[in-house]
Amino acid sequence: MGVSSERKTRFLRKSKETEISCQLNIDGRGEARIKTQIGFLDHMLELFAFHGFFDLELTVQKADLEIDIHHTNEDIGIVLGKTFSQALDTKQGIRRFGSGFAPMESTLGHAVIDINGRGYFSHNLTKGQDQEGYSISYMEHLLESFAHSLGATLVVQVSGQSDDLHTNLETVFKSLGLALDQATQIDPRRAATIPSTKGIID
Ligand SMILES: [Mn+2]
Known part of the structure; x- marks a missing residue:
């Protein structure tokens, strides 16, 4: 279908502050081995x-x-x-846009992503006590750097926000998984095309 069937990669980043390695298969089964040394974040990334x-x-x-x-x-x-x-290499064939909803009790997370080459992140989370050293502002730093490094516009909206940060962030990370799964799928109608009227996503 004009797209490499293997969408797997490895990445290693070393700085004076951290050393982080990552392996990914986009077309996987959801098997995660996450060891961030931040227990709460391991759970969210899983x-x-x-x-x-x-x-x-x-x-x-x-x-x-x-x-x-x-x-970190x-x-x-x-x-x-x-x-x-x-x-995702040139982004050829991908759906580019994705949206996911994840409810947990009365809390509803909604993530919308557009892999368009431009980094932007916004969210409306205001509730949730800091938990295990984690906080709303750490979630913001993480997803902002994710959106910028991926080159994606990411908007996260949480309604019915809980006082429990764990609940709120579960809906955020689950809905992000659903949205990114959708956005990274190959659309067979445009499998040989870069999904932009500009003909390039960079
Ligand atoms: Mn949990």
Whole structure:
């Protein structure tokens, strides 16, 4: 179908602050091996990979967690975004847009993504007590660096926000998995085409 059947890749990023390795199969079964050294984030990324049918192995080999989780959390977003971007190569054939809803009790997460080459992230999350050292602003840093590194516009809206951050963020990461699964699927009607009227997504 004009597209490499293997959409798998490896990525390694080393900085003075962190060292993070990642392996991805976009057309996987949702099998995740996540070792970020941030337990709460491991759980969220497992949900993301499982519901997105991504085989994802991400390991934080070195981190400056003695300071705080700031660098590690942000660098994980960069590595994830670059890994997906690399696996999608020219973006040929992909649906490009994706949308996912994930409810949990009275909380409803909705993620909408457009893999258009331009990084942008917004969300409306205001509720949820910090949990296990994680917070709304860490989620914001992570997904902002993810959207910029992937080259995607990502909008996340959560309605019926819970006082429990765990609940709110589960709906965010599950709906993101659903949205990204959809956006990265090959559309057979345009399998040989870059999905932009400009003929390029960069
Ligand atoms: Mn949970």
